[in-house]
Every structure is written in C-alpha cells, then in structure tokens.
Amino acid sequence: MKKLTLPCEILMWNVVPAIRKEIALLLIKEYKLSQREVSKLLGISEAAISQYRKNKRGRMIKLNKEDVKELKRVAEKIAKGSNEKEVINLLCNACKVIGTRVVSRRCKV
Numbered sequence: 341m342k343k344l345t346l347p348c349e350i351l352m353w354n355v356v357p358a359i360r361k362e363i364a365l366l367l368i369k370e371y372k373l374s375q376r377e378v379s380k381l382l383g384i385s386e387a388a389i390s391q392y393r394k395n396k397r398g399r400m401i402k403l404n405k406e407d408v409k410e411l412k413r414v415a416e417k418i419a420k421g422s423n424e425k426e427v428i429n430l431l432c433n434a435c436k437v438i439g440t441r442v443v444s445r446r447c448k449v
Contacts, residue, residue, distance in 0.1 A: 351435070353400070355401060355435060355438050357397055359411060359438065362398075363382065363411055363414055363418065364382060364384075364389050364393075365393065366415035368393070370412075371415070375390060381418055401438075401442055407437070410430070410437070411434060414427060
C-alpha cells in the first residue's frame with residue numbers, strides 16, 4: 341500500500357497555500373499593498389509573502405479562472421476592510437469548491 345494521504349492533508353499542503361498566494365498577489369498588484377501590510381492582513385509572515393511572489397510556495401495546484409474570480413472578490417473585501425465574518429465566509433466557500441475539485445481528482449471520491 342502506498343502512503344496514505346488524507347484529504348485534509350491535501351487541503352492544508354496544497355489548496356490553502358494556493359489560495360493565500362493568489363490573494364496575497366492580488367492585494368499587492370491590484371491594491372498596491374506592501375508585503376508587510378499583506379502579511380499582517382493575512383496573518384502570515386513576510387517571508388511567506390516573499391515566497392509566494394517568487395513562486396516558491398503555493399504552486400502545487402493550478403487555479404482556474406472561476407477560482408481566481410472568486411478570490412478577487414475575497415481580496416477586494418480584505419482591501420476594503422470588510423467585516424471578518426464576511427471575508428471568512430467567502431474564503432471558506434472558495435476553499436470548499438477548490439478543495440473538492442482537487443481532492444476528488446486525487447482521491448477518486
């Protein structure tokens with residue numbers, strides 16, 4: 341039997357970093373925020389933001405156009421200072437959609 345990889349591991353190691361990367365890059369490019377500002381908003385280190393920018397992190401899955409469109413909505417809400425509950429709901433929905441697609445491809449569920 342090959343190594344057992346749980347669906348939640350796939351989410352944490354592949355999906356979440358891809359989502360964070362896309363949102364970080366959108367906040368930097370479209371909203372002209374600094375790495376420091378983005379790291380504080382997302383609750384991650386400046387080093388992580390730097391690695392996203394250099395494509396060293398968050399590159400294990402390819403997001404499709406619909407994913408990016410949804411994450412643009414999330415980035416806009418974050419940039420405009422929307423309430424946390426609204427942002428978390430959007431993020432959770434995006435993660436569910438992306439995660440379901442990625443996990444079902446890998447796990448054949």
